[in-house]
Amino acid sequence: MRTAVVTAGAVLAGIVFTGPLLAGPDRVTWPANFDTEYVLYNIVYNGQNQRLRMLYVNPEADAAARSGELAPNGTILVMVDRAAQLDANGLPILDENGMYVSEGEILGNVFVMEKQDGWGVTLGLDVVQNGDWDYATFTVDGTLRDNPTTGCFACHANRPQRDFNFTYFKTVEDRGS
Amino acid sequence: MTRLSVFAFAVVAAFPAAAEMYEVTMAGSTYSPPSITARVGDTIRFVNDDVTNHQVFVAAVGYAFDLRNQPAGEIREMVMLRAGNFEVECVVHEHMRIAVEVLP
Numbered sequence: 304m305r306t307a308v309v310t311a312g313a314v315l316a317g318i319v320f321t322g323p324l325l326a327g328p329d330r331v332t333w334p335a336n337f338d339t340e341y342v343l344y345n346i347v348y349n350g351q352n353q354r355l356r357m358l359y360v361n362p363e364a365d366a367a368a369r370s371g372e373l374a375p376n377g378t379i380l381v382m383v384d385r386a387a388q389l390d391a392n393g394l395p396i397l398d399e400n401g402m403y404v405s406e407g408e409i410l411g412n413v414f415v416m417e418k419q420d421g422w423g424v425t426l427g428l429d430v431v432q433n434g435d436w437d438y439a440t441f442t443v444d445g446t447l448r449d450n451p452t453t454g455c456f457a458c459h460a461n462r463p464q465r466d467f468n469f470t471y472f473k474t475v476e477d478r479g480s
Numbered sequence: 481m482t483r484l485s486v487f488a489f490a491v492v493a494a495f496p497a498a499a500e501m502y503e504v505t506m507a508g509s510t511y512s513p514p515s516i517t518a519r520v521g522d523t524i525r526f527v528n529d530d531v532t533n534h535q536v537f538v539a540a541v542g543y544a545f546d547l548r549n550q551p552a553g554e555i556r557e558m559v560m561l562r563a564g565n566f567e568v569e570c571v572v573h574e575h576m577r578i579a580v581e582v583l584p
Binding site for chain 1: 537538539540541542544545546547548556557558559561562571572573574
């Protein structure tokens with residue numbers, strides 16, 4: 304009986320303490336080959352530095368996403384910067400579909416936000432909870448950077464009505480599927 | 481001190497003759513006017529006459545742009561590049577919106 308109680312206690316302690324220890328960027332997936340295998344769902348022109356924010360989502364999640372609903376469990380959103388192609392007047396060039404045109408390699412880091420059931424509850428970080436989303440910053444070769452993610456949480460907390468993201472929820476909503 | 485983005489200067493060179501300028505203010509964390517009808521090549525000038533930072537942002541696919549953190553007193557501008565309808569937001573203040581219609 305005593306052994307059972309001790310064992311149960313140990314298991315409970317493990318559950319309680321494992322959550323917070325696992326919280327944070329370490330548990331966020333490195334989205335290998337995102338630029339060829341993920342869906343490029345939006346491009347945002349930064350008028351201050353003439354860069355493009357290229358925004359990707361994993362195809363499985365995108366296929367399951369529905370207008371007006373929270374992003375499905377397992378959604379991975381990726382954000383990287385590339386230079387915008389500019390015309391002679393310094394304005395961004397658009398392609399035949401009206402989309403901005405990028406050039407060159409990724410500039411800077413690869414920013415990832417991932418959603419998994421229960422992550423918000425076990426977060427254990429001193430941040431504003433963003434549903435079940437967590438954040439990480441990687442180098443372009445997939446090395447996790449030791450960047451604090453508190454800024455990610457703080458900024459994305461400004462869009463609680465869009466599942467804590469600025470573009471993906473709206474993109475799904477606008478396409479109506 | 482008021483500071484124009486480099487991007488703003490491209491506007492004059494790109495659309496020297498027919499382009500119009502529309503000014504939007506932000507006092508009280510409210511965009512004014514609440515809607516704009518412009519034409520391709522026109523510019524919207526965002527004047528932060530508020531006492532707090534704002535960040536002009538459009539999320540709509542095909543129109544998306546971000547003028548980044550804009551402290552009080554600063555001005556940012558964006559040229560309308562293609563026809564259509566979209567909503568201008570503020571990253572920091574979810575309730576701030578402008579409906580923009582861009583005609584060909």
